[in-house]
Amino acid sequence: MEVDPGALDTPGTPPEALAAPLSGFIRHLQSEKRHSARTCDNYQRDLQRLALWLTGVGCDCWADLSSHDVRRYVAHLSKGGLGGRSIARHLSSIRRFYQYLLREGLARDNPALDIRAPKTGRRLPKVADVDQINQLLEVNPDDPLEVRDLAMFELMYSSGLRLAELAGLDLLSLDLKGREVRVLGKGNKERILPVGGKAVTALNNWLAMRSSVAPEGEPAVFVSQRGDRLSRRSIQARLARWGVLQGADQRLHPHLLRHSFASHMLESSGDLRAVQELLGHADIATTQVYTHLDFQHLARVYDQSHPRARRRRGGSGSGES
Numbered sequence: 618m619e620v621d622p623g624a625l626d627t628p629g630t631p632p633e634a635l636a637a638p639l640s641g642f643i644r645h646l647q648s649e650k651r652h653s654a655r656t657c658d659n660y661q662r663d664l665q666r667l668a669l670w671l672t673g674v675g676c677d678c679w680a681d682l683s684s685h686d687v688r689r690y691v692a693h694l695s696k697g698g699l700g701g702r703s704i705a706r707h708l709s710s711i712r713r714f715y716q717y718l719l720r721e722g723l724a725r726d727n728p729a730l731d732i733r734a735p736k737t738g739r740r741l742p743k744v745a746d747v748d749q750i751n752q753l754l755e756v757n758p759d760d761p762l763e764v765r766d767l768a769m770f771e772l773m774y775s776s777g778l779r780l781a782e783l784a785g786l787d788l789l790s791l792d793l794k795g796r797e798v799r800v801l802g803k804g805n806k807e808r809i810l811p812v813g814g815k816a817v818t819a820l821n822n823w824l825a826m827r828s829s830v831a832p833e834g835e836p837a838v839f840v841s842q843r844g845d846r847l848s849r850r851s852i853q854a855r856l857a858r859w860g861v862l863q864g865a866d867q868r869l870h871p872h873l874l875r876h877s878f879a880s881h882m883l884e885s886s887g888d889l890r891a892v893q894e895l896l897g898h899a900d901i902a903t904t905q906v907y908t909h910l911d912f913q914h915l916a917r918v919y920d921q922s923h924p925r926a927r928r929r930r931g932g933s934g935s936g937e938s
Contacts, residue, residue, distance in 0.1 A: 631668035634677045642717045663710035684728045705734035744877045753863050761826045766855050768823035775816035777878040777895050780871040784849045787836040793817050802897040
């Protein structure tokens with residue numbers, strides 16, 4: 618089947634020959650697989666888009682779709698602005714749909730089986746510079762909730778905590794005399810992190826007020842005005858509010874503090890492995906992305922540091938030995 622790779626999605630409803638098998642597949646997901654309504658809606662939306670595209674290029678039978686056509690559809694999605702992850706989800710939907718069609722005798726093969734989505738470059742995270750962080754945190758609040766907020770944000774920047782780690786923190790995990798905090802990260806991996814002096818002071822100030830808000834026996838370090846554990850969503854909202862009050866020039870979010878911690882630690886120490894351990898990354902490549910390391914930076918460090926890589930000055934580089 619020859620198709621126009623630039624064909625646009627056709628508005629409206631696909632013909633019955635395409636719509637009926639798709640409806641049967643969604644019923645199969647609902648009744649036999651017991652998938653959630655949200656999951657079924659996602660499949661419906663992805664496959665409806667493919668059906669409308671097929672209608673636009675003159676195809677009205679699922680069995681006629683070939684691997685070549687799927688590759689053209691992937692190109693069409695990419696041209697329409699979809700990233701690699703979104704296209705991978707579409708391909709997954711197509712593969713799952715064709716498993717159903719094969720079972721029902723409505724297709725001869727699975728045309729998306731060996732098709733892979735294009736890779737999308739990972740966006741580098743934004744960071745705040747040291748002066749911006751100081752502007753945000755060099756305040757002396759007296760309102761209990763703002764004292765709590767300052768303690769949260771000081772700790773997140775001091776120790777590079779993830780949002781979930783901060784929200785899940787219990788009193789027993791804090792050792793302020795030893796200036797340490799124990800957190801449970803991804804994959805239930807525990808790590809012990811140092812806590813800076815500014816964060817220790819902010820935490821002590823909050824803990825002195827915490828009993829006026831938290832009921833006895835509440836384990837959470839950070840609690841809401843009602844006395845229960847502060848939710849992740851509430852932490853995000855409070856940080857965004859904090860940024861507005863302090864005149865930040867960008868919207869504040871928890872990842873920004875974590876990225877800034879990683880970047881500033883790396884700039885000061887140059888120790889990528891140590892930063893990897895502090896962040897709790899299993900793969901050092903993840904740390905490189907978080908800390909804005911790129912190949913050019915690594916190449917400069919290599920050229921300046923490795924005794925067999927230092928470039929000669931003032932010469933062609935091909936001198937005689």
